[in-house]
Amino acid sequence: MREFLSDLRSDRGLLVFLGAICLLTLLGPFGSYDALPPARRFFFWTAALTAVALPMHIAIRALLDSPHLGRLPRLARVALGAMLAAVPGTGLVFFVRAVLWPESYMLDTIGTTWVQVSAIGFAIGCFHFLPVISVTEGPGQETAAEAPRHGATRFQARLDPATGTDIVSLTMQDHYVRVSTTTGTEMVLIRFADALSELGEIDGLRIHRSHWVAMRHVTTLGREDGKLKVQLDDGRSLPVSQTYAADLRKRLAARAASA
Template sequence: MIGKRRLLAELAILGGLILVLAALGPFGSYATPLGPRLLHWALYLVTGYIFFRPVIAAGSALARQTGMSRRIAIAVACVFGAFPTSIIFVFVAAGPTWRSVTGADLASAYLQTLIVGATVTIVQLLAGRSAVPADAAPGPSAAPLPDSQPTTAVDATEEALPALLDQLPPHLRGPILCLENEDHYVRVHTAQGSALVLIRMRDAVAQLEGQGARVHRSWWVARRALAGAVRQDRNWKLRLVDGREVPVARASVPDLRAQGWLGDEPPAA
């Protein structure tokens, strides 16, 4: 669920881009009077915003599944996302004369849609930097878990409760299963849930030294959270106690195998 602060930031940046494009009149739109030109770019950018809003989530999922860089995965998602968007836009704009749409019209619409979609995606990334998500806000100092805390698959020990948990909401504080890098944030996955923390990945990993391993440029996994390993052709994934599967970078395979992470049984704590 998108936070209200981030949504307002995205809409503010989007409104500014509409005004800039209406003033510049790219793609030959400068020949259109200002009023219709402003309406054209407003409809185009708002439509692009609606269709491209899921692109970052799709790119993040692609990066997790393939192990590629998140920025490259988002760019790939933009390239594919522009196809259906441009087709819908050009045929809707043609209306009753849709039979007259040519391949050149589709190619031109695709290029414009890709540019607009990439712009919308950049808007989301900029808004993500300027507006700290609600679940990334630091909470009060961590308190010891009460005796009534439900038992989880990962033992809650002093070693498993680093200072990083001080920045999580109280109801999410508990044994850390893994860390996931998301641009300037780290998503901390605990036995109780997950939340974003504004911290560099290497700084978060440093707080957990000796408790796990950096298995991918975007992932750190706690040793105690490991339930097993799955091999798919040349690629490996770690299966955690919560059912999550985390990709393993090929460069990390020799070290993880030497430490027993890729065996039939999880490594000893």
């Protein structure tokens, strides 16, 4: 849910969401143009898209990030995610219909509604996740990661020389990864999972769904306002989730023992 809200708050996520609502309101597909006046049509599509947005986002992102579907084209993953999410999405749409457009509420249209929800989810998913697809799978594209500079990992090779390569932390932000180094920050258009796989032998640890840190820049682990956080030597602190806390404690204990 947190990741979904973060995507929605991003400029691109908000643009996609609002643009889809406006487009569907103006076009009035599936009979809504003739059946509903403009204001009611706007509220209907706002409610319908809001209802299906969360399951669509969760399903499509999960399939795009799944290591078990590496051989399946990402476009196919978006389509599969849209079809799976359309199952609960159809139920939510029927609820919205019963409230805002009861004239269209007919149980014998479940199959048609599922196809419609799948199609709309696929179209929006393609547009919303297009940067992820184009960066990782563009045919014939060569990135800096394919020809790393001497002494640099594949991910470090992506960074601007002015940013430097002494990475302190990585933070997932929408479809980008915010890289913090000892000399600056940079936004890299790449999936978080792909960025972590390209770090090579850099000694670091994922501490949260959205954060990775280089161990050499970790100073202490403690609680701030009741929340577990790691302190970095650049003065920042990042949250640590319980999933990764045990590994971080072991690494810090091992470092202290060898000091």
